[in-house]
Amino acid sequence: MNQRKVSIKEIAELSGVSVATVSRVINNNGRFSEETRKKVLQVIKDTHYETNNIAKSLRMKKSNTIGILVPDISNSFFANVVQEIESILFKKGYSTIICNTDRNEEKEEAYLRMLEGKMIDGLIVISGVKEFGSTAINKKTPLICIDRKPKDTKSTILIESDHYQGGFLATEELISKGCHNIAIIIHRDFLSSSKERLLGYQNALKKYQIPFKEENVIHVTVEEKMSRTEAAKAALLQKISEGYQFDGVFALNDRLAIGAIHAILDLGKKVPEDIKVVGFDNDPISKYCYPCLTTIRQDNMLIAEQACENLLALIDGTRKDMKKHQVIPVTLVSRAST
Amino acid sequence: MNQRKVSIKEIAELSGVSVATVSRVINNNGRFSEETRKKVLQVIKDTHYETNNIAKSLRMKKSNTIGILVPDISNSFFANVVQEIESILFKKGYSTIICNTDRNEEKEEAYLRMLEGKMIDGLIVISGVKEFGSTAINKKTPLICIDRKPKDTKSTILIESDHYQGGFLATEELISKGCHNIAIIIHRDFLSSSKERLLGYQNALKKYQIPFKEENVIHVTVEEKMSRTEAAKAALLQKISEGYQFDGVFALNDRLAIGAIHAILDLGKKVPEDIKVVGFDNDPISKYCYPCLTTIRQDNMLIAEQACENLLALIDGTRKDMKKHQVIPVTLVSRAST
DNA sequence: TTGTAAGCGTTATCAG
């Protein structure tokens, strides 16, 4: 019962027509009689014929495939966005090649070459490390960036969350719950997203006339083999041991926030009674930690939708009024930690 | 500076040789003079030529692409395994098409058709729902299953964790910490992995001469729009309200375990002092919840390695002594919850 | 309405 792979040519022979006609029927393209249509379709059914997309791609110079570059698929934010993108594109008839770059520039470069060889119709780069000026795919391949823009700052479209708003909302939440002395925990301060979040924090303070103090900014560096959570915990404990006092924490992501909570609990204080905590990302762990973590939710779904929509428009050439920088609103998810 | 895509033919012309020779040089295949080699390579470099893998695949009937079917990429176990597989295969020169099936049989079927059209060289199915007997890819496409075997039970290779051992270790841990009355929380009891874990639980009890009681088995059903965690918490609270007593919990996955912990804490009891808890999977949340969760770690890395190794052997035809059922050991990760 | 044939970019066979 092991049917060999059957080609359009054999369908033609079995149906008593030419390959051209079969092709027309398959693609519902051009004219043919109802009779031949029926016959061809029947033969296709019988033989379990499936179009060879490789050949089709070669001929059409279109692969119906798009590439996604992602730094780390096991990060929940990335995983979610990718999953959503994949799902949307699938419905549109595109398949997706997901490339996990490990934030490694060489790997990224290698993937780009591979993708080019596969004649991808478009590319989505999430938080990419590489500047795309010199790369293999600098041609006309439609490109959308999410979360971070490559240095080659020309005309590529960037889609990202409203990090400023996120910082503002998080801080406002703490203030509204009575905090006056709010620590902010930052990991990668060079990221534009981090800077925006910090700015939101500062402006929220200003709005409520709370002075911004430099000593409230806690920078954590994550050593090799150490998680962000551990690093944040250690940094906070260190600072406290030096006499630092505070009544609220805004951590720039949920992993850091959990670290802060652990530190606080270890000292015998209570969250949220003694100190309140807000994170960022709405990582699943924020729902499962104890106490549950108030956090800022990025709209992964909308980011994905917008990325796909723009990319497809770019591919189809129906590029109307696409903004170069698209900012997606975030929302506060209020939980037990505040 | 926008170079059009350049083909082997143009390389030939620019180098003053034939396409055949260029092909030979590129693939280091056949004989050619050092001189021509140098010239051709130089032209390739100058023009930024990149092989068109679509054309190559068509000709070679080999795409150097493998497909992965995965139920849910945002599940940490799956995400990890997929990530690892992708990384290994990439090093071997294969690219990977990751297909997220959402446990949806139609989507799975559609993906299989798509993958066939892409002439994939091999397929890895993680916890698949479909029986592959009738499907598009029943040909000779090499196939490896992870975690669950499709019904069509013929000769496909299955790689999975030692679920029995996991159940045993988890239960033994609880017993060794003084538990005598251990609840077991089960979600999908029809899965063979669940059955094995239960069996391990029972045999561990037997080893320590603790009688197995049916009332200790808590089945949770997860309603639409409810997380496993919430469902487990609700189920446990319900049971307790009926007067049920216990001093330890073995939950068949970490999400369920977290639910149990939340239930226990809500009742004013302490973990691990009053009740101890063990989960399964070593989900990242197990490290970040409070208290941190003792759990069973599946060896994702080894599973991935073994899957790739077997698949590549199948593809190359160097299929020596491959066992049809390969069982990967698991380990206990002891944390605060016990 | 249908068939013929060219061509997409490669590799492999067969002569030279």
Add this chain to the structure above:
DNA sequence: CTGATAACGCTTACAA
């Protein structure tokens, strides 16, 4: 050592 050329499976003018 190198060059023509067929073939991979498909789409699409152009003819009929």
